[in-house]
Amino acid sequence: MADVDVFAAVASPVRRQVLSLLRDGGSRPVQELADHFDMRRPSLSEHLRVLKDAGLVVERRSGRQRLYTLRAEPLREVADWLHPYERFWREKLANLRDLLDGES
Protein backbone atom coordinates (compact mmCIF):
# COMPACT_ATOMS: atom_id res chain seq x y z
CA MET A 1 0.00 0.00 0.00
CA ALA A 2 1.51 3.30 -1.11
CA ASP A 3 1.89 5.67 1.82
CA VAL A 4 2.90 8.71 -0.27
CA ASP A 5 0.33 10.62 -2.31
CA VAL A 6 1.12 10.33 -6.01
CA PHE A 7 0.37 14.05 -6.43
CA ALA A 8 2.99 14.91 -3.83
CA ALA A 9 5.43 12.53 -5.46
CA VAL A 10 5.19 14.19 -8.88
CA ALA A 11 5.15 17.71 -7.44
CA SER A 12 8.95 17.78 -7.41
CA PRO A 13 10.78 18.64 -10.66
CA VAL A 14 13.62 16.35 -9.69
CA ARG A 15 11.27 13.42 -9.22
CA ARG A 16 9.50 14.15 -12.49
CA GLN A 17 12.88 14.12 -14.20
CA VAL A 18 13.70 10.79 -12.60
CA LEU A 19 10.41 9.38 -13.91
CA SER A 20 11.19 10.80 -17.31
CA LEU A 21 14.63 9.16 -17.34
CA LEU A 22 13.12 5.85 -16.34
CA ARG A 23 10.42 6.19 -18.97
CA ASP A 24 12.96 6.71 -21.72
CA GLY A 25 15.55 4.28 -20.52
CA GLY A 26 13.91 1.33 -18.81
CA SER A 27 15.58 0.11 -15.63
CA ARG A 28 18.50 2.20 -14.41
CA PRO A 29 21.01 1.84 -11.62
CA VAL A 30 20.95 4.60 -9.03
CA GLN A 31 24.42 5.84 -9.99
CA GLU A 32 23.40 6.33 -13.60
CA LEU A 33 20.42 8.40 -12.44
CA ALA A 34 22.64 10.37 -10.09
CA ASP A 35 24.85 11.36 -13.03
CA HIS A 36 21.95 13.41 -14.39
CA PHE A 37 21.64 15.55 -11.29
CA ASP A 38 23.79 18.10 -9.62
CA MET A 39 23.15 16.87 -6.11
CA ARG A 40 24.58 14.55 -3.53
CA ARG A 41 23.57 10.96 -3.91
CA PRO A 42 21.81 10.79 -0.53
CA SER A 43 19.49 13.56 -1.73
CA LEU A 44 18.66 11.60 -4.84
CA SER A 45 18.15 8.48 -2.76
CA GLU A 46 15.60 10.41 -0.73
CA HIS A 47 13.73 11.34 -3.92
CA LEU A 48 13.83 7.72 -5.06
CA ARG A 49 12.45 6.64 -1.71
CA VAL A 50 9.48 9.02 -2.13
CA LEU A 51 8.83 7.65 -5.61
CA LYS A 52 9.06 4.12 -4.28
CA ASP A 53 6.69 4.86 -1.41
CA ALA A 54 4.23 6.33 -3.91
CA GLY A 55 4.44 3.14 -5.92
CA LEU A 56 5.83 4.95 -8.95
CA VAL A 57 9.13 3.11 -9.10
CA VAL A 58 10.15 -0.40 -8.23
CA GLU A 59 13.57 -1.06 -6.75
CA ARG A 60 15.40 -4.32 -7.15
CA ARG A 61 18.90 -5.48 -6.47
CA SER A 62 21.21 -6.78 -9.14
CA GLY A 63 24.53 -7.77 -7.66
CA ARG A 64 25.82 -4.70 -5.87
CA GLN A 65 23.56 -2.36 -7.81
CA ARG A 66 20.11 -1.13 -7.03
CA LEU A 67 18.00 -0.86 -10.19
CA TYR A 68 14.95 1.37 -10.53
CA THR A 69 12.07 0.77 -12.91
CA LEU A 70 9.06 2.97 -13.68
CA ARG A 71 5.70 1.71 -12.49
CA ALA A 72 3.10 3.92 -14.17
CA GLU A 73 -0.16 2.55 -12.74
CA PRO A 74 -0.54 5.19 -9.98
CA LEU A 75 -0.41 7.88 -12.66
CA ARG A 76 -3.89 6.82 -13.68
CA GLU A 77 -5.05 8.49 -10.48
CA VAL A 78 -3.57 11.74 -11.77
CA ALA A 79 -4.91 11.19 -15.27
CA ASP A 80 -8.41 10.57 -13.90
CA TRP A 81 -8.16 13.84 -12.07
CA LEU A 82 -6.75 15.88 -14.90
CA HIS A 83 -8.35 14.29 -17.88
CA PRO A 84 -6.76 15.19 -21.24
CA TYR A 85 -10.17 16.22 -22.52
CA GLU A 86 -10.61 18.47 -19.53
CA ARG A 87 -7.47 20.27 -20.54
CA PHE A 88 -8.80 20.47 -24.10
CA TRP A 89 -11.96 22.17 -22.87
CA ARG A 90 -10.15 24.53 -20.52
CA GLU A 91 -8.00 25.71 -23.40
CA LYS A 92 -11.04 26.13 -25.64
CA LEU A 93 -12.91 28.04 -22.93
CA ALA A 94 -9.95 30.37 -22.62
CA ASN A 95 -10.17 30.91 -26.39
CA LEU A 96 -13.87 31.66 -26.04
CA ARG A 97 -13.27 34.19 -23.29
CA ASP A 98 -10.58 35.90 -25.38
CA LEU A 99 -12.87 35.95 -28.41
CA LEU A 100 -15.72 37.53 -26.44
CA ASP A 101 -13.46 40.02 -24.70
CA GLY A 102 -11.90 41.00 -28.00
CA GLU A 103 -15.27 41.64 -29.60
CA SER A 104 -16.66 44.11 -27.13
Place this chain on the structure above:
Amino acid sequence: MTNCAGVIAIDQYLAHPPAHVWRTLTDPELLARWLMPNDFAPVVGHRFTFHTKPRPDLGFDGTVHCEVLELTPERLLRLAWRGGRLDSTVTWTLRPEGKGTRLFLEHAGFDTDDPAQLHAYTAMGGGWHSIMTRALDRMLLAPSG
Protein backbone atom coordinates in the same frame (compact mmCIF):
# COMPACT_ATOMS: atom_id res chain seq x y z
CA MET B 1 -13.70 20.06 -12.31
CA THR B 2 -14.07 16.45 -13.21
CA ASN B 3 -16.76 15.08 -10.96
CA CYS B 4 -16.11 11.42 -11.51
CA ALA B 5 -14.63 9.06 -14.04
CA GLY B 6 -16.35 9.47 -17.37
CA VAL B 7 -17.73 12.99 -16.91
CA ILE B 8 -16.03 16.33 -17.32
CA ALA B 9 -17.82 19.31 -15.83
CA ILE B 10 -16.33 22.77 -16.11
CA ASP B 11 -17.87 26.18 -15.62
CA GLN B 12 -16.59 29.58 -16.55
CA TYR B 13 -17.81 33.12 -15.90
CA LEU B 14 -17.90 35.29 -19.02
CA ALA B 15 -18.40 39.05 -18.68
CA HIS B 16 -20.92 39.12 -21.51
CA PRO B 17 -24.69 38.68 -21.65
CA PRO B 18 -26.11 35.24 -22.51
CA ALA B 19 -27.15 36.46 -25.99
CA HIS B 20 -23.49 37.15 -26.89
CA VAL B 21 -22.29 33.87 -25.41
CA TRP B 22 -25.05 31.99 -27.21
CA ARG B 23 -23.93 33.49 -30.51
CA THR B 24 -20.38 32.16 -30.03
CA LEU B 25 -21.84 28.69 -29.42
CA THR B 26 -24.19 28.68 -32.39
CA ASP B 27 -22.63 30.80 -35.16
CA PRO B 28 -20.44 28.40 -37.19
CA GLU B 29 -17.85 31.06 -37.97
CA LEU B 30 -17.52 32.20 -34.37
CA LEU B 31 -17.54 28.60 -33.20
CA ALA B 32 -14.66 27.87 -35.59
CA ARG B 33 -12.67 30.73 -34.10
CA TRP B 34 -12.59 29.38 -30.57
CA LEU B 35 -13.33 25.68 -31.00
CA MET B 36 -12.92 23.97 -34.39
CA PRO B 37 -13.99 24.40 -38.02
CA ASN B 38 -17.51 23.02 -38.45
CA ASP B 39 -20.78 23.06 -40.37
CA PHE B 40 -23.01 23.56 -37.37
CA ALA B 41 -26.57 24.82 -37.69
CA PRO B 42 -28.76 25.61 -34.66
CA VAL B 43 -31.45 23.06 -35.52
CA VAL B 44 -32.34 20.00 -33.47
CA GLY B 45 -31.48 16.89 -35.46
CA HIS B 46 -28.85 18.67 -37.58
CA ARG B 47 -25.81 16.47 -38.13
CA PHE B 48 -22.46 18.16 -38.58
CA THR B 49 -18.74 17.69 -38.05
CA PHE B 50 -15.84 19.38 -36.33
CA HIS B 51 -12.43 19.03 -37.87
CA THR B 52 -9.11 18.87 -36.12
CA LYS B 53 -5.76 17.19 -36.63
CA PRO B 54 -6.01 13.49 -37.50
CA ARG B 55 -4.11 11.05 -35.34
CA PRO B 56 -4.05 7.87 -37.43
CA ASP B 57 -1.67 6.27 -34.96
CA LEU B 58 -4.46 6.52 -32.39
CA GLY B 59 -7.34 5.55 -34.66
CA PHE B 60 -8.73 9.08 -34.79
CA ASP B 61 -9.26 10.54 -38.27
CA GLY B 62 -9.61 14.13 -37.09
CA THR B 63 -13.38 14.31 -37.54
CA VAL B 64 -15.83 14.65 -34.67
CA HIS B 65 -19.33 13.63 -35.77
CA CYS B 66 -21.98 15.62 -33.98
CA GLU B 67 -25.73 15.97 -33.86
CA VAL B 68 -27.79 18.70 -32.23
CA LEU B 69 -29.81 16.82 -29.60
CA GLU B 70 -31.41 19.66 -27.69
CA LEU B 71 -31.51 23.40 -28.06
CA THR B 72 -33.09 26.14 -25.97
CA PRO B 73 -31.91 29.55 -27.22
CA GLU B 74 -29.61 31.35 -24.81
CA ARG B 75 -30.01 28.58 -22.25
CA LEU B 76 -28.99 25.10 -23.37
CA LEU B 77 -27.27 23.29 -26.22
CA ARG B 78 -26.69 19.54 -26.18
CA LEU B 79 -24.67 17.76 -28.84
CA ALA B 80 -23.86 14.15 -29.60
CA TRP B 81 -20.06 14.01 -29.88
CA ARG B 82 -18.54 11.01 -31.64
CA GLY B 83 -14.97 10.58 -32.80
CA GLY B 84 -12.73 7.55 -33.01
CA ARG B 85 -14.29 5.15 -30.51
CA LEU B 86 -15.68 7.95 -28.42
CA ASP B 87 -19.48 8.16 -28.21
CA SER B 88 -20.29 11.01 -25.86
CA THR B 89 -22.48 14.06 -25.29
CA VAL B 90 -21.48 17.67 -24.76
CA THR B 91 -23.93 19.96 -22.99
CA TRP B 92 -23.61 23.71 -22.67
CA THR B 93 -25.80 25.49 -20.14
CA LEU B 94 -25.92 29.28 -19.83
CA ARG B 95 -27.05 31.05 -16.67
CA PRO B 96 -27.20 34.83 -16.29
CA GLU B 97 -24.91 35.98 -13.51
CA GLY B 98 -24.67 39.69 -12.70
CA LYS B 99 -23.92 41.49 -15.95
CA GLY B 100 -22.45 38.37 -17.48
CA THR B 101 -23.02 34.68 -17.98
CA ARG B 102 -21.96 31.55 -16.19
CA LEU B 103 -21.26 28.94 -18.85
CA PHE B 104 -21.39 25.29 -17.78
CA LEU B 105 -19.87 22.54 -19.87
CA GLU B 106 -20.60 18.89 -19.26
CA HIS B 107 -18.91 16.28 -21.42
CA ALA B 108 -20.27 12.86 -20.53
CA GLY B 109 -19.94 9.31 -21.74
CA PHE B 110 -16.24 8.54 -21.49
CA ASP B 111 -15.28 4.99 -20.84
CA THR B 112 -12.11 5.47 -18.85
CA ASP B 113 -11.40 1.74 -18.81
CA ASP B 114 -11.00 1.69 -22.57
CA PRO B 115 -7.37 2.41 -23.54
CA ALA B 116 -8.35 3.33 -27.10
CA GLN B 117 -10.72 5.96 -25.74
CA LEU B 118 -8.06 7.34 -23.48
CA HIS B 119 -5.90 7.67 -26.56
CA ALA B 120 -8.73 9.36 -28.39
CA TYR B 121 -9.03 11.95 -25.63
CA THR B 122 -5.35 12.57 -25.75
CA ALA B 123 -5.50 13.05 -29.49
CA MET B 124 -8.45 15.41 -29.12
CA GLY B 125 -6.73 17.29 -26.39
CA GLY B 126 -4.01 17.99 -28.88
CA GLY B 127 -0.75 17.97 -27.08
CA TRP B 128 -1.09 17.09 -23.46
CA HIS B 129 2.50 16.08 -23.56
CA SER B 130 3.20 15.92 -19.88
CA ILE B 131 4.99 13.01 -18.43
CA MET B 132 1.74 11.76 -16.97
CA THR B 133 0.07 11.14 -20.29
CA ARG B 134 3.14 9.63 -21.83
CA ALA B 135 3.68 7.38 -18.89
CA LEU B 136 0.03 6.44 -19.01
CA ASP B 137 0.25 5.70 -22.72
CA ARG B 138 3.26 3.58 -22.04
CA MET B 139 1.40 1.69 -19.39
CA LEU B 140 -1.63 1.17 -21.62
CA LEU B 141 0.43 0.08 -24.57
CA ALA B 142 2.26 -2.41 -22.41
CA PRO B 143 -0.35 -3.46 -19.86
CA SER B 144 1.98 -5.93 -18.23
CA GLY B 145 3.94 -2.90 -17.03
